Amino acid sequence: MRPIPALALTFSLVALPALAQDARQIERMIEGRHGLMTLMAYELGKLGGMAKEETPYDAEVAGDAASNLSALASVLSPELFPKGSAVGEAEDSEALPAIWEKPDDFAQKISDMEEAAAKMQAAAGTDLASLQGAMRDLGAGCGSCHETYRQKD
Amino acid sequence: MRRSLSAGLAVVLIAGAAGLWLTRPVKSDPELFAGLTGEATRGERIFWAGGCASCHAAPDATGEARLVLSGGERLTTDFGTFVVPNISPDPDHGIGGWSVADLDSALRHGTSPEGSHYYPSFPYTSYAHAEAQDVADLKAFLDTLPPSDRADEPHDLAFPFNQRVILGGWKLLAGGPSWIVEGDLTPEEERGRYLVEGLGHCGECHTPRNGLGLRDESRWLAGGPNPEGRGTIPNITPAKLDWSAGDIAEYLSSGFTPEYDSAGGQMADVVRNTGQLPDEDRRAIAAYLKRVPAVE
Numbered sequence: 001m002r003p004i005p006a007l008a009l010t011f012s013l014v015a016l017p018a019l020a021q022d023a024r025q026i027e028r029m030i031e032g033r034h035g036l037m038t039l040m041a042y043e044l045g046k047l048g049g050m051a052k053e054e055t056p057y058d059a060e061v062a063g064d065a066a067s068n069l070s071a072l073a074s075v076l077s078p079e080l081f082p083k084g085s086a087v088g089e090a091e092d093s094e095a096l097p098a099i100w101e102k103p104d105d106f107a108q109k110i111s112d113m114e115e116a117a118a119k120m121q122a123a124a125g126t127d128l129a130s131l132q133g134a135m136r137d138l139g140a141g142c143g144s145c146h147e148t149y150r151q152k153d
Numbered sequence: 154m155r156r157s158l159s160a161g162l163a164v165v166l167i168a169g170a171a172g173l174w175l176t177r178p179v180k181s182d183p184e185l186f187a188g189l190t191g192e193a194t195r196g197e198r199i200f201w202a203g204g205c206a207s208c209h210a211a212p213d214a215t216g217e218a219r220l221v222l223s224g225g226e227r228l229t230t231d232f233g234t235f236v237v238p239n240i241s242p243d244p245d246h247g248i249g250g251w252s253v254a255d256l257d258s259a260l261r262h263g264t265s266p267e268g269s270h271y272y273p274s275f276p277y278t279s280y281a282h283a284e285a286q287d288v289a290d291l292k293a294f295l296d297t298l299p300p301s302d303r304a305d306e307p308h309d310l311a312f313p314f315n316q317r318v319i320l321g322g323w324k325l326l327a328g329g330p331s332w333i334v335e336g337d338l339t340p341e342e343e344r345g346r347y348l349v350e351g352l353g354h355c356g357e358c359h360t361p362r363n364g365l366g367l368r369d370e371s372r373w374l375a376g377g378p379n380p381e382g383r384g385t386i387p388n389i390t391p392a393k394l395d396w397s398a399g400d401i402a403e404y405l406s407s408g409f410t411p412e413y414d415s416a417g418g419q420m421a422d423v424v425r426n427t428g429q430l431p432d433e434d435r436r437a438i439a440a441y442l443k444r445v446p447a448v449e
């Protein structure tokens with residue numbers, strides 16, 4: 001009788017696929033949140049060009065970009081930040097451990113940002129001054145989360 | 154023998170007295186403010202330009218709570234931990250009892266109303282550029298803010314840094330206020346210089362320091378190690394910062410970079426202040442940054 005190796009084998013048979021699945025899931029979550037950020041930056045680029053008065057203000061283009069942005073923002077959620085996906089734990093992650101230490105504050109900051117994106121949706125099609133004002137609030141929403149929860153370059 | 158000893162002692166005493174006199178805390182002349190009336194609305198602009206709330210608001214305060222300047226934030230540096238004081242208008246625990254000249258002594262000379270040196274974690278080497286009218290306006294605005302009764306705590310510094318008398322020597326080495334970027338500047342660039350080199354105190358972090366904590370002005374705004382914690386502070390001279398003036402102004406307004414990433418770390422907090430400034434001030438800062446000598 002060699003109970004220990006048998007037991008170990010049993011554990012590894014059960015645990016290995018689960019671990020591999022977790023790792024793959026974490027990797028996908030990180031890819032997902034990065035993709036989301038890239039898409040949001042793309043829509044923000046249209047709004048920002050107008051805010052900076054580099055491109056002429058176009059209410060329709062601005063309104064569409066803000067709708068897309070708001071839809072994307074509503075997908076961002078704490079579920080995209082599973083345990084084990086912090087910087088140092090997973091490749092390409094910049095998520096700081098504070099996310100899991102202060103989950104309520106983290107969730108609050110995400111919902112603040114979603115609110116700012118919804119306000120942008122209302123402002124973008126109105127006029128340039130409203131868009132510029134909403135841009136500041138939205139930027140503050142992004143920044144307040146990045147300040148505390150993202151690893152600085 | 155005895156005569157030479159007493160002569161030596163006299164020399165030491167005189168040198169010591171001269172040293173103390175040279176490094177004595179300097180206070181502002183109240184006469185400076187005799188004809189000036191502070192105006193709170195203008196003072197609010199000075200408040201945001203100076204970034205007062207970044208250190209003096211309670212730790213983690215957000216929104217309107219950032220206007221309660223109760224202090225309490227702990228700044229961890231190589232010299233020890235500084236505990237930010239209460240500068241709310243509370244007459245006992247804050248600075249409600251100060252005159253405009255007291256505030257000016259603090260901002261421009263780093264001297265307390267009691268006549269002792271402040272530590273340069275309070276960026277008076279930059280604030281030294283502040284104009285008298287702006288100080289008067291700032292005082293008027295600070296007086297409108299909510300009082301806080303939080304009691305100040307002492308800094309936690311190791312010897313010899315806990316001896317305030319040495320700060321007189323540091324101030325002497327740091328020198329008086331003189332503009333870094335000189336020459337033919339447009340009025341907009343001059344305004345930007347006042348905001349960057351003066352009130353905004355950008356050089357306090359973006360310019361590297363030597364072992365004595367003195368700024369290396371040959372590397373003005375060229376970045377370096379973060380004086381407060383990990384990471385590095387970026388070079389914002391034209392050698393590295395290749396953003397357009399519009400990009401810089403937008404960054405200071407919303408925190409968005411030209412790639413629509415957003416400001417993080419301490420800069421997110423700075424944008425909370427610069428975002429409150431009028432557009433013309435952000436454009437002035439951008440115009441000035443374009444005139445700063447490029448340092449690799």
